[in-house]
Amino acid sequence: MDILVVSPEAGNWQIPSPLTTAVNRLTDAFAQAGVNVVTCSPFYKNHLQNLESYKCVFRGAERLHGKPYEVWVSEEDPLHTYIYNEDYFGRPYVYGPPKSVPYGDNHLRFAFLASACLSYAIETKTKVQAILGHEWGGALVGALAHNIYKEEFGDVPFFFTVHNITYDFHVRSDEIERIGLPRDRYNMDGYEFWGKVSLLKAGICFAEKVLFPSPGYRDAMLNTNLPGGLSGFLSHNADKLIGVQFGVSYKVWDFNREEQLPIKEAKHRARLQLQESFHVNFGSKLVLYVHLDDEAGNTSETLATILADITKQEVFIIVGISPEDPEWHFYQDVSKQYPDILHVLPLDKETENVKPLKEVLAGSDVLFAANLREPSTSIILKALACGTLPLTGFNVGVASMLSDYAPETAGCANAFLVEDENAPHQMLRRLKDALHVYKNEVADWDKAVVNAYSGFHYEWARTISKYLLILGELGL
Structure with a gap:
C-alpha cells in the first residue's frame, strides 16, 4: 500500500514540535507495518538538523499556480520528503513570528505545499492508494486531489487527522479559487466560517474519515460547545469522526x-x-x-x-x-x-x-x-x-x-x-x-x-x- 502524507511539520527538526513528533512517530509506525509511506512537509532550513546531509533530487512546477518547487531528501531520513520554494518556505518561522499575527499568505503557502506534493507523486509515478493530511496546514491536499488533480487522484480517499481543533487558519472568501476550493461548498455545511473560509473545515469536508488523537478527544469535540458554531458542523459530520488513540515510544x-x-x-x-x-x-x-x-x-x-x-x-x-x-x-x-x-x-x-x-x-x-x-x-x-x-x-x-x-x-x-x-x-x-x-x-x-x-x-x-x-x- 502506498500512502501520501502531507503535513506542515515533519522530519528531523532541531527542536521537534508536538505535531512534528506525532507525524514522525506515525510515519515510522507505517513503515514498520510494511506500508510504503511518503511523508511530505516543507523544507525549513532554520529548523532541520544536519542540513549538509540533504540534497535536491527533483525540480518541477505545481499545477495550481504553476509555481516552481524543489524536492529535498536526506539519506539519513529516507521516509521524509521535503518541498521547497524560497518565497514560501525560506522564512525564519513556520507560520509567523511567535506571539504575533501569522503570515497573511499561509493559505497560499500550504495550498502550494499540497499541490507540489501531488505533482511530485505524479512525476515519480507513485501509485497512491490513500492520502493523509495533518492539521489545517495539510487540509487542502484533499480538496486539490478531488479538483485540480481529479484526473489522477479523484478516486483516492483522503483522510484528515485533526491533532488539535483549536488550531485553524481563516481566509477571505474572495481567495477561494486561489487555494483550489470549489465555491459551491462555501456554505455553513461546507467550509464557510463566519464569512471566511476555514481550512480546518475544508479538510473535514473532503475527508472520507476524520481522525482524532484519542477517543476521549473525539467525544469531547462532539459534546462541547465550541466557539463559532463548530459544534454543529462536527455533529453534522459525526459519522466521519473517529478517535484513534496516539501512542508513545x-x-x-x-x-x-x-x-x-x-x-x-x-x-x-x-x-x-x-x-x-x-x-x-x-x-x-x-x-x-x-x-x-x-x-x-x-x-x-x-x-x-x-x-x-x-x-x-x-x-x-x-x-x-x-x-x-x-x-x-x-x-x-x-x-x-x-x-x-x-x-x-x-x-x-x-x-x-x-x-x-x-x-x-x-x-x-x-x-x-x-x-x-x-x-x-x-x-x-x-x-x-x-x-x-x-x-x-x-x-x-x-x-x-x-x-x-x-x-x-x-x-x-x-x-x-x-x-x-x-x-x-x-x-x-x-x-x-x-x-x-x-x-x-x-x-x-x-x-x-x-x-x-x-x-x-x-x-x-x-x-x-x-x-x-x-x-x-x-x-x-
Whole structure:
C-alpha cells in the first residue's frame, strides 16, 4: 500500500514540535507495518538538523499556480520528503513570528505545499492508494486531489487527522479559487466560517474519515460547545469522526526497559533516586506529580484550590513547571515555605525534557492530571509507562480507555478517575481514595501499578494498526 502524507511539520527538526513528533512517530509506525509511506512537509532550513546531509533530487512546477518547487531528501531520513520554494518556505518561522499575527499568505503557502506534493507523486509515478493530511496546514491536499488533480487522484480517499481543533487558519472568501476550493461548498455545511473560509473545515469536508488523537478527544469535540458554531458542523459530520488513540515510544518512556527489574523493585529504586536528586526525604508519603506545561489546561487552578487540603495528607507534591510560567513564583514560594511537602521541577519549554520527566514520573506514585488540553493526553501514557497511576477525568483523552479503581475492580484497575476533572472537590476526594489504597490496601496498589506498567502498553504500532483497519474497511 502506498500512502501520501502531507503535513506542515515533519522530519528531523532541531527542536521537534508536538505535531512534528506525532507525524514522525506515525510515519515510522507505517513503515514498520510494511506500508510504503511518503511523508511530505516543507523544507525549513532554520529548523532541520544536519542540513549538509540533504540534497535536491527533483525540480518541477505545481499545477495550481504553476509555481516552481524543489524536492529535498536526506539519506539519513529516507521516509521524509521535503518541498521547497524560497518565497514560501525560506522564512525564519513556520507560520509567523511567535506571539504575533501569522503570515497573511499561509493559505497560499500550504495550498502550494499540497499541490507540489501531488505533482511530485505524479512525476515519480507513485501509485497512491490513500492520502493523509495533518492539521489545517495539510487540509487542502484533499480538496486539490478531488479538483485540480481529479484526473489522477479523484478516486483516492483522503483522510484528515485533526491533532488539535483549536488550531485553524481563516481566509477571505474572495481567495477561494486561489487555494483550489470549489465555491459551491462555501456554505455553513461546507467550509464557510463566519464569512471566511476555514481550512480546518475544508479538510473535514473532503475527508472520507476524520481522525482524532484519542477517543476521549473525539467525544469531547462532539459534546462541547465550541466557539463559532463548530459544534454543529462536527455533529453534522459525526459519522466521519473517529478517535484513534496516539501512542508513545516505549523505547523512550519505559523507565525499566534496560534493567527489567520486578516492577515493585524498579519503582522503589526510582523513588530513592528521585529523593537523592531532589535532596528530600519522601518517607512513607505518596508522591504526587503535577505536570504544568502548555497543555495542562486548568490543572494548576484545580491544584491551587485544594493545595492546602492536600498538604494535610500524607502526600509529597512535585510540580513540574516552566520558570516562564506565570504560576512559577507561586509554587516556588510554597516550596520554600514547605520544603518537606512540595518541590518544584523546572521545565524547559524548548525541549521534551525526556530524562528528567521520565525520572520524576518513575519516582512518583500518582500523576495529578485535571483538565488537560492535550488531545492525546500523552502525559498519561508516559506515566503509565513509568508505573505511575493517573488521577484524571473519565473523559480526558486516553482516560476513557482506562480502568478506574474500586474494590470490585482491584484486579484490573490502573487509574483513579473522576466524573468531572474540573471539580476540585472530586479530585481531592479521589486523591484521598488513592492515598487510602496506597497506605492500607498494599496488594491492590501493587497490582494497579503492574496493570499500569505492563497491562496498558500503547505503542504507536497500535495506533497504526487502527489506521490501517480504517483503510481496510474502505477496501484499500
